[in-house]
Amino acid sequence: MVGKSFNTLEEADSFYYDYAHTIGFSVRKDVMRRSTKTDVISERQWCCSGKGKRRMMENIITLPPKHTHSKDVMRRSTKTDVISERQWCCSGKGKRRMMENIVTLPPNRWCLARLRVVYCPVMMRYRVTRFEAEHNHKLIPNTYSHLLRSRRNCMPSHVAHVMALRKVSVPTCHTYEYMMDQAGGYVNVGFRAKDLYNKLDATRREIMFEGDTEAALAYLNGKCDGDPRFFCRFSVDEDNRLCNLFWRDSTALIDYGCFGDVLLFDSTYNTNCYEKPLVLFVGCSNHLSSVVFGCALLMDETIELYTWVLETFLSSMDGKQPKAVLTDGDQAMRSALERVLPGCPHRLCSWHIGKNVTANIKCPKLSKVFRRLMWDQLTPHQFETRWASMIEEHSPTNAGWFATMYKKLERWAETYCRGYFFAKMRSTQCCEGTNWYVKDYLKRGIKLVELVPIIYRAHCRLRNRLKELDYDSINSTHVLTTQLRELEKHAANTYTDNVFYLVWK
Known part of the structure; x- marks a missing residue:
């Protein structure tokens, strides 16, 4: 490898990444030097991701907490089972054990595998000056090579695809499964589902950079x-x-x-x-x-x-x-x-009223009577008579709720809502x-x-x-079924489909 040359840095980068994926290790970029005169990258190095060493933790001493009280000694009489002695002490009493040295062993670090190229002005190419092929750790089998960090790459096109599908309520996990199916398996996707979620989160933060x-x-x-x-x-x-x-x-x-x-x-x-x-x-x-x-x-x-x-x-x-x-x-x-x-x-929602009826009236017969009072088209005199009869006959236990509903009956009873236009709602x-x-x-x-x-x-x-309904109403013709053909035809040409069916019934 020493002496081999590349036309561009991108060519050298692609070569070493492909080599690493084939062998079974992950790559990261390391040293880069740039010429101060020509502003051209004069030196570039790639290394194994196993390079480096974790810091060893020092002695950890836990200090006692602030002055608080805690229960300490308690003695109980064996004859009467009464507590004969009780003692409280400061929570700072005693001595905590000091943790020993915690040494994190570096998992096979200081791997020296690397590739270094230097720019040659005469050749106008990048020449390999150092290549280390030996690793001090086990390499990844080909079965797991698609999980290497340097091989996983979530492209902006993937993020754009996910964002487009999220606008139509397709979850990200389902989109990832779709990408896997199109690629022909998880090995060929090029990234994990977690990588996709991380990329989406980063994109989301970029969108909200102004707040x-x-x-x-x-x-x-x-x-x-x-x-x-x-x-x-x-x-x-x-x-x-x-x-x-x-x-x-x-x-x-x-x-x-x-x-x-x-x-x-x-x-x-x-x-x-x-x-x-x-x-x-x-x-x-x-x-x-x-x-x-x-x-x-x-x-x-x-x-x-x-x-x-x-x-x-x-x-x-x-x-x-x-x-x-x-x-x-x-x-x-x-x-x-x-x-x-x-x-x-002002009318109150009948659905919410129905839920209140179910929650406050436990008697099925009384609930049925109340619902009939709510929906039947009665005169105010008939309504008052039936209401008084319901209260007298059933003697509801939840009288407070009935009194509250009676105060606002003009907003929920069909008897008092008639005469106002609510568009069939x-x-x-x-x-x-x-x-x-x-x-x-x-x-x-x-x-x-x-x-x-x-x-x-x-x-x-x-x-x-709404536009679809307009189109269907304009471009559809109803089948006339009644004896009043002219009247029915006029209604079919005047009303929309939904209103026509309402009038026709």
Whole structure:
């Protein structure tokens, strides 16, 4: 080997790495010297990764802890079984054993195997000046050569492939299995799954070099450049840290102008590492499907913060107010709605009411009577009569809960909700469905800079579904089955498919 020459350093590097993988050891770069006149690398050396020696640990002396008390002596009478003597002492009492010298034996270190090349200006090539082939440790068999550190290399293309698949909810472990299948086995992949996770983590840290919040706001600012009607507003605390964030795009503004008569207002958890509630403003489209009007991240669920986000939402929608609002049973939400939208019809989610019924009413017969009161279309007089009869007949033990529900019956009983337009919605399931779309992309502990683009992609997914429904309604023809053919044909041409089936029934 001494005297052999290479055209470039890359050629020498590739040669020694291939040689090491064939023989069965791992390589790392060692010495490099550069010419001060020509700035050309004049000397380069590669060595076995076994080169070096671990430091030997010195004597370790553990000092006694701070002055605290602990229980010491206790004697108990053998006749009466009563404690006859008790002693407490300082926890510093006694003497701890000093650990002996801990010597870590170097696992076959100081391996001298190496390759050194020096640049020859006359030949304009790199010439081998030293080559050590002997190792003082066992070499790796060919069966394990693909696990050598110097052979494992996770390329940027692999990371880009994983990131692209993660956007459509494909886990990293499944992507690695796919790469293994395409390569023809684990031996041919070129890296381990742990290497891929480490590379992804490093890439993730590079993305957030400016800070999580700054990067997320920079992403939203980028949206503003391409969308003149994009709206974003945030607030900070005394330490200039992000507290609350609201945003919506121009498509949401158009959707709210078309479908903003009924507003669903709900929050969800465990979407980010800061445990900020994700608030969604959702409506019902002309296909009876979910449509998102805006999103917000709040510091906490208080009346003041809900008031802030509602006022910000209405301000972003040019002041247009909904005709009805549907929420869950959160008291802070209800108080904020009374502040911002006084007199607006407000209905509580029937699904949450049903869960409360199951939790508070243990009698199946009483639960059935209560549910009928919630759903039956009665007059106010009939409702009051049945309610009084239910209380008198069953004498519920949980009278406090029944009294609380009676105070807000105008928000959950079908009797008192009739006459208001709620777009055929009785629960916040549209919000729950939207949350499902969002959470399909999320994992617990996600950063803010990752959360905002994921929410945007989830909204794009919902909007694409709306376009598909539009296409199907425009390009489909219903089979007329009733005797009122002209009326049925007019309804088929006027309504969307979902609404037509609703009217047809």
